[in-house]
Amino acid sequence: LAIPNFAGFCDDLNKIFLETKKQNPGNLANYIPELGTVDPEYFGMSLCTVDGQAFSAGDSRIDFTLQSTMLPIVYCLACEQVGYDRVHEFIGKEPSGSTYNAFVLNSENKPHNPMINTGGIICCSILEPQDNQSNRFGNLFDFVSSMAGDSKITFHQRTYLSEKEHGDRNAALAYYMRGAEVKGLDGKRLPEVLDFYFQACSIACNTEDLSVIAATLAKGGICPLTNKRVLQTSTVRNCLSLLYSCGMYDYSGQWAFTIGLPAKSGVSGNIMVIIPNVMGLALYSPKVDKRGNSVRGIEFCKRLISQFSLSIFDNL
Ligand code: GLN
Numbered sequence: 001l002a003i004p005n006f007a008g009f010c011d012d013l014n015k016i017f018l019e020t021k022k023q024n025p026g027n028l029a030n031y032i033p034e035l036g037t038v039d040p041e042y043f044g045m046s047l048c049t050v051d052g053q054a055f056s057a058g059d060s061r062i063d064f065t066l067q068s069t070m071l072p073i074v075y076c077l078a079c080e081q082v083g084y085d086r087v088h089e090f091i092g093k094e095p096s097g098s099t100y101n102a103f104v105l106n107s108e109n110k111p112h113n114p115m116i117n118t119g120g121i122i123c124c125s126i127l128e129p130q131d132n133q134s135n136r137f138g139n140l141f142d143f144v145s146s147m148a149g150d151s152k153i154t155f156h157q158r159t160y161l162s163e164k165e166h167g168d169r170n171a172a173l174a175y176y177m178r179g180a181e182v183k184g185l186d187g188k189r190l191p192e193v194l195d196f197y198f199q200a201c202s203i204a205c206n207t208e209d210l211s212v213i214a215a216t217l218a219k220g221g222i223c224p225l226t227n228k229r230v231l232q233t234s235t236v237r238n239c240l241s242l243l244y245s246c247g248m249y250d251y252s253g254q255w256a257f258t259i260g261l262p263a264k265s266g267v268s269g270n271i272m273v274i275i276p277n278v279m280g281l282a283l284y285s286p287k288v289d290k291r292g293n294s295v296r297g298i299e300f301c302k303r304l305i306s307q308f309s310l311s312i313f314d315n316l
């Protein structure tokens with residue numbers, strides 16, 4: 001078993017969950033107005049082990065849009081379609097040290113990494129450029145679903161429209177990159193690429209589904225619920241390396257130091273955490289800090305790590 005005494009472990013996690021729930025600082029990310037309308041008290045937690053054991057607490061069946069947590073998924077798909085080397089001809093492998101939506105490129109005129117908006121927009125440009133928009137979206141949607149154990153994930157039309165209507169910043173980032181002649185961005189299709197990026201960000205699921213997605217990564221690309229291989233191990237390895245150094249925006253270094261696990265957050269207040277060969281963990285609490293990370297999500301992980309030796313460096 002990935003976790004011996006699973007029931008005892010879940011009891012402890014439930015206690016950590018209830019402790020973390022008591023406080024709720026931070027703010028809703030209302031720069032996407034629709035994200036400002038959700039109940040700020042939502043708090044859900046789910047885990048799924050690599051051998052398929054599952055546990056949830058709180059609002060684990062409430063859907064939220066994945067937002068930036070889609071970026072590692074889009075990155076994996078891009079790597080499988082065109083190859084890892086090709087993707088990194090266009091995108092770096094270094095944390096940017098800046099906010100996720102900063103106007104900044106590295107010294108090679110590339111986005112710093114695929115886990116921030118600029119890198120995400122480039123990945124969206126790489127995916128199936130010859131195909132039509134409905135197939136491109138459909139393939140991504142089906143892929144997310146297969147990572148989540150063929151579960152019924154959804155698409156949140158209101159958030160998509162809200163982000164699109166208030167998408168000046170991301171549009172500006174895309175035009176900035178086109179102006180800078182960033183390679184990999186298909187300039188002729190810029191509005192379409194941007195639209196696809198907004199669509200990807202509005203794919204939605206609950207923490208139960210997200211924990212399965214994280215567990216699929218923890219299992220090297222095999223979904224623990226269906227036992228189907230959905231990604232090559234090498235793709236997952238590369239993705240997890242990047243999530244370890246770049247998954248939490250400009251908190252990534254501190255996260256790696258204190259938590260010591262690959263993770264990705266989205267500005268809707270979700271975080272997925274990957275414990276390689278053990279389990280995937282998902283958290284949802286919509287109030288985020290100034291960097292865009294779920295406050296309770298981070299707090300839960302800090303408490304978890306102080307109690308259990310789960311960091312990748314804990315078994316030295
Ligand atoms: N859709 C959001 C945006 O592009 C995603 C950002 C995030 O989750 N940090 O602004």
